[in-house]
Amino acid sequence: QSVLTQPPSVSAAPGQKVTISCSGSSSNIGNNYVSWYRQLPGTAPKLLIYEKKNNRPSGIPDRFSGSKSGTSATLGITGLQTGDEADYYCGTWDSSLSAEVFGGGTRLTVL
Amino acid sequence: EVQLLESGGGLVQPGGSLRLSCAASGFTFSSYAMSWVRQAPGKGLEWVSAISGSGDSTYYADSVKGRFTISRDNSKNTLYLQMDSLRAEDTALYYCAKDEVAVVGTLTSFEYWGQGTLVTVSS
Numbered sequence: 001q002s003v004l005t006q007p008p009s010v011s012a013a014p015g016q017k018v019t020i021s022c023s024g025s026s027s028n029i030g031n032n033y034v035s036w037y038r039q040l041p042g043t044a045p046k047l048l049i050y051e052k053k054n055n056r057p058s059g060i061p062d063r064f065s066g067s068k069s070g071t072s073a074t075l076g077i078t079g080l081q082t083g084d085e086a087d088y089y090c091g092t093w094d095s096s097l098s099a100e101v102f103g104g105g106t107r108l109t110v111l
Numbered sequence: 112e113v114q115l116l117e118s119g120g121g122l123v124q125p126g127g128s129l130r131l132s133c134a135a136s137g138f139t140f141s142s143y144a145m146s147w148v149r150q151a152p153g154k155g156l157e158w159v160s161a162i163s164g165s166g167d168s169t170y171y172a173d174s175v176k177g178r179f180t181i182s183r184d185n186s187k188n189t190l191y192l193q194m195d196s197l198r199a200e201d202t203a204l205y206y207c208a209k210d211e212v213a214v215v216g217t218l219t220s221f222e223y224w225g226q227g228t229l230v231t232v233s234s
Contacts (some may be wrong), residue, residue, distance in 0.1 A: 100158040
């Protein structure tokens with residue numbers, strides 16, 4: 001059972017937009033910066049969005065966006081491509097646990 | 112170019128020990144906190160442990176507390192994870208990851224990851 005809750009899967013057609021939610025609490029998302037990672041099959045995770053630092057690392061297109069409201073965060077992906085099929089994870093620091101926590105991951109399928 | 116290269120994984124019996132290493136290059140190693148993150152086969156990411164840039168502060172997931180020890184040698188640009196009393200549930204691909212800042216906590220984020228080293232705990 002992950003501290004952060006994500007939907008197990010989402011799907012959308014090529015060219016469409018999809019959002020992935022990440023729900024937490026005041027000890028994690030509510031008071032710490034959220035990051036989003038993408039993991040393509042057989043590869044290491046890659047940072048997509050870092051809430052604090054200009055949102056996206058260099059090389060990440062503006063099709064990817066992040067937002068936060070209260071104790072929930074959302075990753076948005078527009079102009080979906082088949083290459084976006086991957087597992088997506090949210091992560092943040094949990095001040096009560098003194099630990100980094102991840103969501104359980106969301107598998108994106110581009111139909 | 113930032114590079115992180117893990118090593119030390121392998122097959123170990125339950126109750127055994129392993130020491131993982133992560134050789135870092137392309138950045139000022141002592142200026143950044145580092146973490147170990149693992150991924151069991153077919154499962155999601157699980158943060159394991161973190162250490163500040165100076166090495167003065169360490170943090171552990173409850174699942175490994177008292178069994179794993181994180182350390183670093185800033186003169187060798189290397190991160191370590193000593194794993195003792197290994198259990199079957201520790202079987203996973205272990206990644207080292209570079210933090211954004213020197214201090215572990217609210218600003219933690221991982222822009223750079225290694226390719227991982229596989230640890231299998233089985234009799």
